[in-house]
Every structure is written in C-alpha cells, then in structure tokens.
Amino acid sequence: xxxxxxxxxxxxxxxxxTAKKTQQAxxxxxxxxxxxxxxxxxxxxxxxxxxxxxxxxxxxxxxSDSRPATAQTPAPVKVMADGPALGTxxxxxxxxxxxxxxxxxxxxFLATDTSSVRVYMDLTAKSPTGETVLNPTDFxxxxxxxxxxxxxxxxxxxxxxGTVPLNAQNVRVQGDHLTxxxxxxxxxxxxxxxxxxxxxxxxxxxxxxxxxxxxxLTLRFKAAKLSDRFTLFDKNGKQPxxxxxxxxxxxxxxxDVNGTSKQLFGVRYRHDFEAASSPMNTAPRPASKSLAQDSxxxxxxxxxxxxxxxxxxxxxxxxxxxxGIGLVVTDKRFPKLTRPEKLIKPVLYMSTSTEIGEMNQxxxxxxxxxxxxLSLMSGNEEVARKTLKAxxxxxxxxxxxxxxxxxxxxxxxxxxxxxxxxxxxVQRNREREVWVYNRRANVSxxxxxxxxxxxxxVEDHYELVRYIEYQPIWYPIVEAWRTGAIRE
Numbered sequence: 169x170x171x172x173x174x175x176x177x178x179x180x181x182x183x184x185x186t187a188k189k190t191q192q193a194x195x196x197x198x199x200x201x202x203x204x205x206x207x208x209x210x211x212x213x214x215x216x217x218x219x220x221x222x223x224x225x226x227x228x229x230x231x232s233d234s235r236p237a238t239a240q241t242p243a244p245v246k247v248m249a250d251g252p253a254l255g256t257x258x259x260x261x262x263x264x265x266x267x268x269x270x271x272x273x274x275x276x277f278l279a280t281d282t283s284s285v286r287v288y289m290d291l292t293a294k295s296p297t298g299e300t301v302l303n304p305t306d307f308x309x310x311x312x313x314x315x316x317x318x319x320x321x322x323x324x325x326x327x328x329x330g331t332v333p334l335n336a337q338n339v340r341v342q343g344d345h346l347t348x349x350x351x352x353x354x355x356x357x358x359x360x361x362x363x364x365x366x367x368x369x370x371x372x373x374x375x376x377x378x379x380x381x382x383x384x385l386t387l388r389f390k391a392a393k394l395s396d397r398f399t400l401f402d403k404n405g406k407q408p409x410x411x412x413x414x415x416x417x418x419x420x421x422x423x424d425v426n427g428t429s430k431q432l433f434g435v436r437y438r439h440d441f442e443a444a445s446s447p448m449n450t451a452p453r454p455a456s457k458s459l460a461q462d463s464x465x466x467x468x469x470x471x472x473x474x475x476x477x478x479x480x481x482x483x484x485x486x487x488x489x490x491x492g493i494g495l496v497v498t499d500k501r502f503p504k505l506t507r508p509e510k511l512i513k514p515v516l517y518m519s520t521s522t523e524i525g526e527m528n529q530x531x532x533x534x535x536x537x538x539x540x541x542l543s544l545m546s547g548n549e550e551v552a553r554k555t556l557k558a559x560x561x562x563x564x565x566x567x568x569x570x571x572x573x574x575x576x577x578x579x580x581x582x583x584x585x586x587x588x589x590x591x592x593x594v595q596r597n598r599e600r601e602v603w604v605y606n607r608r609a610n611v612s613x614x615x616x617x618x619x620x621x622x623x624x625x626v627e628d629h630y631e632l633v634r635y636i637e638y639q640p641i642w643y644p645i646v647e648a649w650r651t652g653a654i655r656e
Contacts, residue, residue: 279391327355441574494625503567580632
C-alpha cells in the first residue's frame, strides 16, 4: 500500500502531456441539401457498437443477436472544420510522419469599436517529430492563415474574407502554446441586422501538405454583452486568458482592448455544483437551484486585483444586467486534482454508487482511494498506477478545456471526454455540437449531441442529449477502465 501511495503521489505531481482530414466540400454539399426542418431536428444518435452489452451486475457479455445496433442518423450540422482542430474542442491527430500540424484552436473576440473586432486564438501545433511548436518563427514559416465571414451558419453568402499576415507581433508563445491576434473589420451591411453579427471561419493551412485546420467563431459588432468587450487577461494585461477559471491568490485583470477603466460589481457564490449524470439518464433534469450570495466586491477594469477565496464569481456593469462575466476561482493546483477528498469525486464516472459511498464515508480518504484502485486492478500496483494516471490526465485536460461555471470534469462535455477521450470529429452549428467517435476498438461510430443552453455566467454552456441507446457503447468502455485495459 505504501508503494502504491508513493506511485500515486508521483503520478499527480507529473504534468500531463494528442482527425483525419474530412471531405469538406462533400459535407457542406450534403448539409446545404437538407431542409431547415431537418437542420433544427435533434434525433437519435448514430450508434454502431461491437456486439457487447453489460448485464445488471456490470459485466460484459456477448449478444445473442450478432447484428450491430443501429439508430437514426442525427440531423445534419455544418462541418466547420477540415482537420483536427475544431472550435474549442481538440481531436486526436492522425498526423502523417514528417508533417507539421495544428492540433487544437480556441478563439475569442473582443470589440475594438463599432467597426471592428480583435480576434484572439490559442493554438497548439506539432512538428514532424511530434514535439509541441513553441517557436513562433517555426509556425510562421510552415502555416498560412485566411478567413471568410458568413451571415450565419445556415447562410453561405460571403460577407468578407482576407488573409492574416503572420509575424513576431501577432504570433507569440504563452506557456505551453502559441497565441495569434488579428483584427477583423465589420463587413458591409447585407441583412436586416445591419451586419451586426457574422460567423468567422478561420482556416490554417500547412504550407507543404495543404492540411487544413478550421475554427468557427460568432462575431458581434454591436457588442452589447459585457463579455464581448471585457475578458480575463494575464496579470500584465497583455494577453487574454481564454478560460473561465483562475487559481485562488492569483493576480487578476479584467480589461478590454482599449484599456478602459470601468467599475464592475462582483458577487461571490459558494456552491458545489453536481457532476454530470449518465449519458443514458433520460429522466427530466432537476430544476435549477437558486444560488445563495456569499459576498460582494467591486473592481475596476484594467486594474489588477487578487481574489483570496474559492468560489463562483460573477461581474456585471449594473446589478440589473442579465449577463456578465463568470469566473471560477479554484485551489492553487487546479486544473490538477491532488487532494484525496477531491480525487475521489471524478471516479464516479467509472464506479458504482456503493464504491463512491464507501470512499466518501471512509475515515481515511487516501487509504480508501488506494484500496479502490488496487481492488479494481486485482492488486496489480503497476497497472493501477498507469490506469490512474491515464484517467486523471483526462480529468485535468477536461478541467482545462471545459470549465464553465463549474469545474470542467463535472460538465457533460468533460464526462464524455474523460471516458472516451477526444472526439475524432466535431460538427457544429449555431445551436449544437456533435462529437463523432469512429476509431474505438468496440465501436464503428457513435455520435454525442450537445445543445447550447442560455447561461448568464458563460457563453459556451452545452448540455448532452441523453439516450438509452448509449448503453452498449458506454458500459464496455467503463469496464475497460475498471480492468486497466485503458492505460494511455
């Protein structure tokens, strides 16, 4: 047991360390051929599993009928990417040896004035040897960037287009990734909204191979929302932080492009939000609970401040505003989880209620956590260590990618990401995202649909459309975690 504890400690202090080109033209032709009614319909998921089901005891068994389960294909959504980088969602790269490739893109805009916006992107890219590209010169030499604007996801009329010159001024390194900054002018008015909104499709092309990665971002040139004008920046006020969390004690700056000084009113909520429920749980969602206000504060934009307590913070210009800027303040180790009482929570996605109850009620949470992993792996400490590391690497990445008004591992996207990993393809329109998995050992293809829901704290809050048909996919993968078969 002591040996495992040491191994677990080593595991948690180690930093976690990743789509094939799609047929864009064909996908868009198919999309444009569908009717508006089809686009707005949310239907059953495509599920083509291997012939395995799980019985009530949680064990896998062969189906008596060897034919694969099938279901209706989901309503189409426009494919907004032609490569591994799709919106804010990373994909597993099938990178050809010797090829430079962008592996993820995350974007945000801030209004500069009524005629233009500034676009910020966090980029991760790999060299031919598989190393992360952290030299801006390497990126500028191997990639080209262009963009086009459309009125909406459902409208193919071009409002404007251009290229983005890459240089040392707009491509920079920040930590473990690169950042890109460029301005976009408001397109000529072509609709009843006077051109106030547009969908920006940015395309990053590798010079030699022509491999493309695309990102879609909705722009609002009449920036009514506070979050369209102000956002979280680094402590020096130089670069936006494209995330919704900070660590307790961090120096925080909320600012706009022009460095405007404005008083914002803040509210702190101390609430432990629930984790995502099973993908097969089709019961109606419980009514949203009202949040109890814990304390208030006042800040000035473009001026650094420190938040000394964990919780969910909400900043507005006026206390009557319907939307503002949400910020989750976490412990100093987040997005990692290190404390035993926090480590036991994310394993609910691969555990029984009895197992979770035993760990929650244990007097020594650390020992109970160790016993849990050892018992699953039949006492094999090496398998336990590798499986545990693989699982919590995904938990950390889910926190990094999907934290909204609650920790990323608790979100619907975080749950799917932890159990299945990064999707092989992502399709998105204005109302929803579809994650497509088609490279898993026990499934030829399965789709998970997330619908966008209004949320006062964050812009990108999505909820999973749940179906009982996910059972023959979900349970075998959970069983693979429980037996140590997944140790990536």
